[in-house]
Every structure is written in C-alpha cells, then in structure tokens.
Amino acid sequence: MSTRSFRKLEDLDAAAVAYASRAEALPAAGLAVEREAFTVECLPLAHRLAGRFRGRGEPVEDLEQVARLGLIKAIDRYRPSRGSFTAYAVSTISGELKRYFRDTAWAVHVPRPVRERVLAVRQSRTQLTGELCRTPTVAELAARMGVTEGAVNETLVANGGYSPASLDAPSAAGAGATARTLGDRLGASDDDLELVDDKVTVAGLLMRLPARERQLLAMRFYGNRTQTEIAAELGISQMHVSRLLNRALSWLREAMLSDTPPRWTATAVAPGLRLSVDREGGVLTVRVKGEIDRDCAPRLRGCLRHAVATTGVERMVVDLAGVALLDAAGVTVLVDAASAAAAAGVELRLANAGPHVRPTLKLCGLAGLTGG
Numbered sequence: 294m295s296t297r298s299f300r301k302l303e304d305l306d307a308a309a310v311a312y313a314s315r316a317e318a319l320p321a322a323g324l325a326v327e328r329e330a331f332t333v334e335c336l337p338l339a340h341r342l343a344g345r346f347r348g349r350g351e352p353v354e355d356l357e358q359v360a361r362l363g364l365i366k367a368i369d370r371y372r373p374s375r376g377s378f379t380a381y382a383v384s385t386i387s388g389e390l391k392r393y394f395r396d397t398a399w400a401v402h403v404p405r406p407v408r409e410r411v412l413a414v415r416q417s418r419t420q421l422t423g424e425l426c427r428t429p430t431v432a433e434l435a436a437r438m439g440v441t442e443g444a445v446n447e448t449l450v451a452n453g454g455y456s457p458a459s460l461d462a463p464s465a466a467g468a469g470a471t472a473r474t475l476g477d478r479l480g481a482s483d484d485d486l487e488l489v490d491d492k493v494t495v496a497g498l499l500m501r502l503p504a505r506e507r508q509l510l511a512m513r514f515y516g517n518r519t520q521t522e523i524a525a526e527l528g529i530s531q532m533h534v535s536r537l538l539n540r541a542l543s544w545l546r547e548a549m550l551s552d553t554p555p556r557w558t559a560t561a562v563a564p565g566l567r568l569s570v571d572r573e574g575g576v577l578t579v580r581v582k583g584e585i586d587r588d589c590a591p592r593l594r595g596c597l598r599h600a601v602a603t604t605g606v607e608r609m610v611v612d613l614a615g616v617a618l619l620d621a622a623g624v625t626v627l628v629d630a631a632s633a634a635a636a637a638g639v640e641l642r643l644a645n646a647g648p649h650v651r652p653t654l655k656l657c658g659l660a661g662l663t664g665g
Contacts, residue, residue, distance in 0.1 A: 309378030339364040342386045410448045413438055417559045496655030498548050508543040533586045535616040536618050558648055568596050582615030585623030597630040601637050614645035
C-alpha cells in the first residue's frame with residue numbers, strides 16, 4: 294500500500310473535474326491510461342475508508358480490495374453535476390464496504406483458526422457422506438480431521454455464524470399467501486439509519502471546535518439563518534461569516550475521514566485587527582493579528598502605506614503569524630503594499646503565514662514575497 298500522504302480533498306475534487314472533462318474527448322486507449330492514473334491518485338482515500346472498518350473480523354487486505362472496487366465505481370459514475378467528487382466517492386465506497394459485510398462476511402466475530410476449520414469440516418462432511426451414504430457423526434468427523442470432538446462441536450456452532458437464519462424463512466404455520474416470514478416482523482426500513490454513525494461522529498467533533506465556530510454552525514444549520522442575518526447579529530461582514538463557515542466545514546470533513554481528528558489550527562483572536570510596528574536597523578516589522586477582511590482592510594492599507602512612505606527603511610516585513618483569515622480585500626491591500634514598496638525602493642516580505650493564509654497567497658501570486 295502506498296505510504297504517500299493524503300492529497301487535500303479539494304485537490305481531488307479539482308482533479309476529478311479535470312478528469313471528467315478530459316474523458317469525454319479521449320479515445321478508449323487514452324481514457325484507460327487517464328482512468329488508471331486518477332484511480333492511483335485516489336487510492337489513499339479508499340484505503341483510509343477501509344481502515345474505519347478494521348477490527349470486525351475481516352482481513353485488512355480484503356477490506357482495501359472492496360474499497361478499491363467502490364472507488365472504481367465512483368470514478369466511472371461520477372459527473373461534475375453531482376457536486377463534490379470526494380463526497381460522492383466516500384458515499385459510494387462506504388456503501389460498498391457495508392454491502393460486503395452484509396452479504397459475504399460472518400454474522401458474528403469468529404477467530405480465523407475456527408473459520409479455517411469450518412471449511413475443513415464442510416469438506417470432510419461431504420466426503421464422509423458420500424462414503425457412508427449417511428450424515429457422519431461428530432466422532433467420525435473428528436477422526437477424519439485428526440482433531441478432538443470438542444473442536445468439531447465448536448466448529449459446527451461457529452458455522453451458524455456464517456449462515457444465519459434467512460429473513461425469508463417462515464416464522465409461523467401457514468402456506469401460500471398466509472405464510473409469514475421473519476422479515477414480516479421487522480419494521481419498515483429507515484433511510485436515515487445509515488446516517489446515525491456519521492451524526493454521532495459529527496456531534497463529538499463539534500465539541501472540539503471553538504465556541505465561535507460552534508455558534509456559527511448552529512445558527513446556520515440548526516437555526517436556518519442566512520449568512521447576512523448571522524453577520525448582522527454578530528457585527529461582522531457577510532464575507533467574514535462565509536470564510537469562517539468554510540473553514541469550520543473543511544475541518545469537519547477532514548476530521549470525518551481521519552483516524553485521528555486534526556488539530557484546530559486557527560489562531561484564536563478577538564474580532565478586529567491589531568497592528569504593532571517594530572524597527573531594528575534598516576528593517577521594519579509590521580505584526581498583524583486578527584482577520585483581514587473588507588472591514589479591516591482600509592486600516593491595514595493605511596498603516597502599510599504610511600510605513601513605506603515615512604520610515605525610510607530598506608526592508609519591510611509583514612508578519613502574518615497572527616492572521617487566521619485573509620479575504621479578497623486583504624489580498625488587495627498586500628498587492629497595493631507591494632506596489633508602493635517597489636516604487637519606493639523598499640524590499641517587502643510576507644512572513645509566517647499560517648495554513649489558512651498560505652494557499653491564498655499562492656493562489657493570488659504573492660508566494661514570491663514569502664521566500665517559499
């Protein structure tokens with residue numbers, strides 16, 4: 294199994310859309326190559342899902358094989374109109390694994406040596422039945438297999454775990470239309486039953502989030518409030534609400550697919566923006582703490598422009614270690630600061646960007662200012 298680290302789920306979603314668009318125009322041979330390459334790229338996701346079913350008496354290799362089959366089905370059936378590929382793939386692979394346990398696995402946990410002995414008992418019983426023209430006794434089976442009668446009895450009991458009573462078997466006297474089955478005694482199927490496990494998991498993960506993120510999720514998904522309504526009540530911008538929700542939902546999705554939930558790495562800061570300026574020789578350091586959105590961007594722009602125009606330094610470092618959110622307005626401020634610094638002959642560097650800020654800087658072409 295590949296030990297390569299998980300690709301970000303967003304990367305797999307983008308790769309799936311690209312694969313689907315290319316697949317329509319490719320000949321059969323080219324499509325097979327593309328399909329195999331994308332399947333290999335997605336294997337860590339399938340194996341991670343298979344790992345969630347460990348400890349249920351089935352070999353890990355078998356579970357991973359079933360998960361790979363589900364992955365191939367997801368890739369072949371996926372269309373961008375379905376939405377997120379990873380969400381669709383998780384549902385398809387999990388369904389395939391649950392179907393495997395329902396249709397082919399043992400109904401109860403049975404140790405591997407006993408399961409192997411079950412096969413030997415079946416073979417011996419078939420052979421002895423042909424030789425004796427009757428069903429063999431336990432003693433005869435034990436003698437043929439070279440084991441004790443107790444071991445044979447244990448194996449026969451375990452065999453019932455592989456062939457439990459059918460729900461279609463009659464449960465009472467009757468025939469024809471009047472016959473009742475065991476299945477008739479069960480209630481109607483509940484479509485939400487398969488969601489119980491996910492709901493319990495999410496409930497536990499929500500408690501790992503900071504209070505503000507829990508409040509936002511509760512207002513949005515339990516209170517059915519719009520982002521605009523939430524922003525008005527909390528006194529922040531709608532874009533700020535959108536970023537916070539996306540960040541919390543991305544963390545929840547990653548935690549749901551991980552054996553161990555990742556740390557919540559967002560910086561805990563009060564609303565608003567805090568700026569501090571230090572100078573050492575020809576280097577000016579501007580430390581920014583908070584979330585840079587359209588409400589705070591004008592203040593940061595003024596600070597950076599003033600520093601470039603009046604301090605006369607050779608180098609200015611904008612320390613983003615305390616920044617948990619950078620939206621389009623914040624990016625515009627940094628681009629403006631870079632232009633002003635270049636015009637004044639000042640070297641501008643962006644330092645210590647966190648995991649939620651670095652991708653934005655890279656996407657907007659500012660990675661060159663980070664030195665990375």
